[in-house]
Amino acid sequence: MKHVLTVAGSDSCGGAGIQADLKTFSALGTYGMSAVTAVTAQNTTGVLMVQEMPADLVAAQINCLFDDITVDAVKIGMVSSSEIIATVAGCLAAKGARHIVADPVMVSKSGHQLLQPAACATLIELLLPLADVVTPNIPEAEVLINGSINTLADMKQAAREIYRLGPKHVVIKGGHLAGEAVDVLYDGRQVELFAGPRLATRHTHGTGCTFAAAIAAYLARGFTVKEAVRAAKAYVTTAIAHGLPLGRGHGPTHHFYALYKQAGVLPE
DSSP states (O other): OOEEEEEEEEETTSSSHHHHHHHHHHHTTOEEEEEEEEEEEEETTEEEEEEEOOHHHHHHHHHHHHHHSOOOEEEEOOOOSHHHHHHHHHHHHHHTOOSEEEOOOOBOTTOOBOSOGGGHHHIIIIIGGGOSEEOOBHHHHHHHHTSOOOSHHHHHHHHHHHHTTSOSOEEEBOTTSSSSEEEEEEOSSOEEEEEEOOOOOSOOBTHHHHHHHHHHHHHHTTOOHHHHHHHHHHHHHHHHHTOOOOSSSOOBOOTTHHHHHHHTOOOO
16 A cells, blocks of 8 residues: 655545545545645634644654655645645755655635745745645636636646746646636646536535646556546545535535445435
8 A cells, every 4th residue: 555645734524634544545546645734723614713833843754654654646735835845845855756746825705815925935945846736726827827727728728837936746726717627747748638618516625636636646556647646636526516505605515426426325
């Protein structure tokens, strides 16, 4: 079994962040580990409070795992400050981490700022060049390129611009555009499109975290980036299609639906 590390924030309602990542790792046949960068108080209606972890504690979590266990892939989620970003980047570089998938979490679905504005430049400078894959949604990609994205052609151009910031592969998620949900993958040479149905549901909490975590799990298992993105797209589409109607807001995706179906045990 391959071992995958998530470096991200904790979501108290369990739909996003390290909780979503660990569920995804388990669902896809890998062993999940975590380094918590922040603790959030949130439910399906929004984020109420955020407490960032001390940088030395974040470093200790990462270093102790690499010192003891083989880490086959790393997923990076919420890293809200320049100090945390520099700490994470420094630890991963020093440990020779591989198969790094960076999801540049900036704003929660409810609109809560999760990346300090001053930290965006640090993320671009230190974290993106370490990433094998970076997975911004359209609003995040617009911040990274300092421009607007309104069409599929804009997404392709934005992927090229983000690639020049240093990551080996760029996946821009198309969920914020109308029509089919088309994701754009760029590897520095060619563009690949991954289309999926647009599902009529509000239960999409944690989809970005889940998608990036799935890519990391598949990379750990030996998939190529293109294969990992395709498989992650299929996995998250199924999870969204069977999202859980919890709470009064955006419920989480169903990380274990396929396994429950295969086992013949589906909750009501």
